[in-house]
Amino acid sequence: MSPVDFTTQLAGITLRNPLLTCSGTYGFGEEYTAYCPLESLGGITLKGITPLPRLGNPVPRLAETPAGLLNAVGLENPGLDEFVKSYLPKVRMLPTAAIANISGFSLEDYVQLARALQKDSGLAALEVNISCPNVKHGGMHFGTDPQSAQEVIAAVKAETDLPVIAKLSPNVTDIVGMARAVQLGGADALSLINTLLGMQIDIHRQRPVLANTFGGLSGPAIKPVAVRMVWQVFQAVDLPIIGMGGITTWQDAVEFLLAGATVVSIGTGNFVNPQAPLEILKGINDYCAQRGFASVRDLVGLAHN
Amino acid sequence: MLIEGQVVIHERLGDEDQRLRKLVLKGPIAQTAKAGQFVAIQVQDFSISSFDPLLRRPISLAGISSERDEITLLYRIQGRGTEILARAKCGDKLSVMGPLGKGFSLPDEGELWLVTGGIGIFPLYPLAQSALAQGLTVRLFWGGENQSFLESAGLSSWQGLGIPIHLSTLDGSLGQKGLVTVQLKELLEKHAISGGKIRVATCGPKKMMQAVTDLCLDYKVPVEVSLEERMGCAVGACLGCVVTLTDEAGTLIHKKVCQDGPVFQGEEVVWDESC
Structure with a gap:
């Protein structure tokens, strides 16, 4: 049996396999190396950065839900200057593709970040977070209004020579409309989906659990929503999709590929099993080999046929 | 690992x-484990895999035996995760990440005073063992709800170490009635007069650790505190379990309980900002 071809093209970059890790779940690449060698991954998406440093939200920032996790970290990050000075030199040396994730509170914020991050920085792509639910007046505004989303992506695209990935919020009624808008803005690929806005109340204290009241829901609980959105966008929009939202096992990953994702990304699943990416890759490989698929690319969108 | x-x-x-x-x-x-470190253990039902509960549970190391290749975890059943963990049977295999975090440090010489309340006692036993093996003098201050708790939570093992032990209980059923800090203050006062090097290590309820830290600062005794926060990844990636500290310049900063801690220098901690 010949080996399954895992090589994946995404927005002009070549990945050794179609498996990424999600922004905010994998730090800046150094945290999981004892559990999962970076060279086994197609790439990693770095913790989101903003122009200025942010301490983020107060604790509690996490609340576990049935098969899910609410988080309200609030974009804690070292800021652009510190990222470029202290983190980027290490990121350049990582043995896998590194995708930066940028967030802003205004169009100017996104422009500033995009201008500072170019191909010569050693990054593979820019993921634009227009969908963070955890900051006031934050990214989600851009992610729920198609016109704003298009403008942000167009502004970023005009400033950087890196491929631009738009990370979309699921907290909309028409995900296809949002996808079309960022395509018009010039996005090279889509990340689907960010977290679903949720909350949990402590019935003993009679107060919200999260200090921020609301948080973003991730984990297996949101997977069916994510698969549905990947499916709809794949049918309507001709852009490669990075599927994410609750992928924890290889079966989950295959489901996203069949729905139309070119690449899959593991987020909260890493917390459950720090070797999840390795097990998922093996599972996809065996699935393809047993069914006679020469390339993982053969799976993409197959469930639509 | x-x-x-x-x-x-x-x-x-x-x-x-x-x-x-x-x-x-x-x-x-x-x-490779040392006192004050912890593991993140999967608490799924072991016969049927499921993702509810989703996250691993961080539990401190209450015993470390490199000769036998064994770690001991002591825990209280107080939620769904520990309810499910409690069903694991001998012979079952549990997925464990660890050792995680940074543990307590030991002074080169002098006395190590352990100050704790409730089940905060658990990670201190291997610390006492290491300190005694290194020839340090160890003293324990331990507060609990009542006699039944202290005896259940390992009092006899502590007595076996042959160290001075100062007990307090809320109902007065064993040791002095009241809070653990009363006896700590008395001995710090005495010690301030006689002199001598002391280091305090504390683990327990936040309010107790805050009071212990305040006392130690009053008497200029260095204190290490073991903090707790809701944890996601346990390796420093998700920023779920941050604690607010002040750096040398007095600026508020965040550190991660899972990776930078759980043990921090008491004087750095901004208690009101941390859960």
């Missing part, structure tokens, strides 16, 4: 009303 730790002992600890359990796992984590 990530191991499949085999359950070799899993039993009730003391009085059933206390809901305490002792779990001994076989595996190489003990080889």
Whole structure:
């Protein structure tokens, strides 16, 4: 049996396999190396950065839900200057593709970040977070209004020579409309989906659990929503999709590929099993080999046929 | 490291009303572990895999035996995760990440005073063992709800170490009635007169650790505190479990309980900002 071809093209970059890790779940690449060698991954998406440093939200920032996790970290990050000075030199040396994730509170914020991050920085792509639910007046505004989303992506695209990935919020009624808008803005690929806005109340204290009241829901609980959105966008929009939202096992990953994702990304699943990416890759490989698929690319969108 | 730790002992600890359990796992984590570190253990139902509960549970190391390749975890059943963990049987294999975080440090000389309340006692036992092995003098201040709790939570093992022990209980059923800090203050006062090097290590309820830290600062005694926060990844990636500290310049900063801690210098901690 010949080996399954895992090589994946995404927005002009070549990945050794179609498996990424999600922004905010994998730090800046150094945290999981004892559990999962970076060279086994197609790439990693770095913790989101903003122009200025942010301490983020107060604790509690996490609340576990049935098969899910609410988080309200609030974009804690070292800021652009510190990222470029202290983190980027290490990121350049990582043995896998590194995708930066940028967030802003205004169009100017996104422009500033995009201008500072170019191909010569050693990054593979820019993921634009227009969908963070955890900051006031934050990214989600851009992610729920198609016109704003298009403008942000167009502004970023005009400033950087890196491929631009738009990370979309699921907290909309028409995900296809949002996808079309960022395509018009010039996005090279889509990340689907960010977290679903949720909350949990402590019935003993009679107060919200999260200090921020609301948080973003991730984990297996949101997977069916994510698969549905990947499916709809794949049918309507001709852009490669990075599927994410609750992928924890290889079966989950295959489901996203069949729905139309070119690449899959593991987020909260890493917390459950720090070797999840390795097990998922093996599972996809065996699935393809047993069914006679020469390339993982053969799976993409197959469930639509 | 990530191991499949085999359950070799899993039993009730003391009085059933206390809901305490002792779990001994076989595996190489003990080889590199030190007191104050923890493991992140998967608490799924072991017969059928599921993702509810989703997250691993951080549990401190209450015993480290590198000769036997065993770690001991002591815990209280107080939620769904620990309810499910309590069902693990001898011979079962549990997915364990660890050792995680940074543990307590030991002074080169002098006395190590351990100040604790409730089940905060658990990570201090291996610390006492290491300190005694290094020839340090160890003293324990331990506050609990009542006699039944203290006896269930391992008082006799502590007595076996042959160190001075100052007990307090809320109901006065054993030791002095009241808070652990009363006896700590008395001895700090005495010691301030006689002199001598002391280091304090504390683990327990936040309010207690804050009071212990305040006392230690008053008497200029260095204190290490072991903090707790809701944890996601346990390796420093998700920023769920941050604690607010002040740096040397007095600026507020965040550190991660899982990776930078759980042990921090008491004087750095901004208690009101941390849960």
